[in-house]
Amino acid sequence: MKELIYLDNSATLFPKPKEVLDFMDHFYRHYGVNPGRSGYDLCLEAEQMVQETRKLLTEFFHGKKYEHLVFTYNASDSLNMIINGILKPGDHVITTTLEHNSVLRPLHHKYSDGKIEVDYIPFDSQGYVDPDDFQKRFKKNTKLVIINHGSNVIGTVQPVEEIGRLCREHGVIFAIDAAQTAGVVPIDVETMNIDLVAFTGHKSLMGPTGIGGLYVGEDIEIEPSRVGGTGVRSAYPFHLPEYPYRLECGTLNVLGIAGLNAGQKYLHKVGVDNIRRNELSLLERLQKGLMEIEGVTLYGSTSLENRLAVLSFNIDSYKAIDAGTLLDVDYNIATRTGLHCAPKVHEQLQTMPEGAVRVSIGPFNTEEHIDHCINAVKEIASTKKG
Numbered sequence: 108m109k110e111l112i113y114l115d116n117s118a119t120l121f122p123k124p125k126e127v128l129d130f131m132d133h134f135y136r137h138y139g140v141n142p143g144r145s146g147y148d149l150c151l152e153a154e155q156m157v158q159e160t161r162k163l164l165t166e167f168f169h170g171k172k173y174e175h176l177v178f179t180y181n182a183s184d185s186l187n188m189i190i191n192g193i194l195k196p197g198d199h200v201i202t203t204t205l206e207h208n209s210v211l212r213p214l215h216h217k218y219s220d221g222k223i224e225v226d227y228i229p230f231d232s233q234g235y236v237d238p239d240d241f242q243k244r245f246k247k248n249t250k251l252v253i254i255n256h257g258s259n260v261i262g263t264v265q266p267v268e269e270i271g272r273l274c275r276e277h278g279v280i281f282a283i284d285a286a287q288t289a290g291v292v293p294i295d296v297e298t299m300n301i302d303l304v305a306f307t308g309h310k311s312l313m314g315p316t317g318i319g320g321l322y323v324g325e326d327i328e329i330e331p332s333r334v335g336g337t338g339v340r341s342a343y344p345f346h347l348p349e350y351p352y353r354l355e356c357g358t359l360n361v362l363g364i365a366g367l368n369a370g371q372k373y374l375h376k377v378g379v380d381n382i383r384r385n386e387l388s389l390l391e392r393l394q395k396g397l398m399e400i401e402g403v404t405l406y407g408s409t410s411l412e413n414r415l416a417v418l419s420f421n422i423d424s425y426k427a428i429d430a431g432t433l434l435d436v437d438y439n440i441a442t443r444t445g446l447h448c449a450p451k452v453h454e455q456l457q458t459m460p461e462g463a464v465r466v467s468i469g470p471f472n473t474e475e476h477i478d479h480c481i482n483a484v485k486e487i488a489s490t491k492k493g
């Protein structure tokens with residue numbers, strides 16, 4: 108079989124670094140017990156790894172309190188926890204049309220139950236939201252601004268620092284969906300004025316699926332939306348109010364946390380900046396190549412500033428799904444087609460209902476992969492015309 112060219116890293120980063128897989132295997136074989144539940148050595152070792160990972164991730168986001176870094180299933184889970192744990196009937200929320208369904212749907216459920224008001228800020232022709240638009244929408248009952256940090260469709264990275272500053276001025280909680288950025292774009296909750304960071308483990312943080320997290324700023328009040336066992340203070344009849352237990356319940360995903368632990372060490376060794384530089388240089392090559400092909404439309408900014416290595420496009424007279432199928436079947440290139448769980452982005456791009464073909468570059472892609480993809484698109488575009 109020909110080598111698969113994997114260009115679907117926004118869906119999940121693949122493959123994972125060997126160091127991550129090796130550590131997960133080693134840890135689970137030798138220490139895979141329930142952390143924090145007993146005092147025997149193995150249990151303490153497992154607990155120590157969990158706490159070390161909290162610390163590594165807290166420092167990674169420049170947070171202050173590592174107990175406020177809680178483990179969840181994924182970004183969707185963390186975003187649900189934010190929306191369900193903070194909003195009360197009568198609250199107003201500001202978000203954007205760049206959002207993934209993991210923000211849109213929990214908000215829409217509350218909105219359609221008549222509980223909250225929601226404003227959606229559109230993006231400009233390059234794919235960025237304007238902080239002034241937020242400034243204009245603040246109201247007395249605005250409780251939360253929740254926005255996509257980096258788009259999984261058009262790759263634009265939003266000006267969170269400025270939006271965060273406005274939120275601070277208005278006393279509004281500011282949350283970011285860092286599913287696509289954590290691990291590849293530096294996040295500093297202090298300088299960027301961020302109250303909550305929702306992240307997933309299986310993308311640029313290099314971990315496996317099924318693990319994610321939420322960093323909660325010190326003064327943020329968030330109610331637990333799930334309650335249960337914590338392994339400590341078992342006689343207390345309510346869920347524990349203190350962190351990290353407040354937002355965690357049941358046995359933790361130790362294997363996933365081990366993956367995040369090794370992922371952190373890998374990122375420190377290789378360097379987020381190096382990974383990002385490499386990905387963006389491949390993006391530039393891809394953009395240049397695709398731009399020269401007649402009949403190909405690219406979406407979003409063509410600049411490399413404030414950008415992830417994600418590019419969506421369409422080929423004239425092809426449905427996105429057909430172009431993606433040809434890339435897969437004839438050229439062994441894995442991409443993602445359709446609406447990418449972000450319907451409002453496609454509404455604004457006027458690419459509904461078919462969506463677009465998305466190429467998302469990861470740390471293990473090469474110039475050869477990109478050239479192969481450009482040539483494939485060139486052949487597909489010319490075949491239909493001929």
Ligand SMILES: Cc1ncc(COP(=O)(O)O)c(C=O)c1O
Nearest residue numbers: 181182183207209259284286307
């Ligand atoms: C921008 C964005 N937010 C949220 C998510 C949800 O991440 P997960 O599926 O890991 O919960 C994704 C997943 O692709 C995403 O791209």
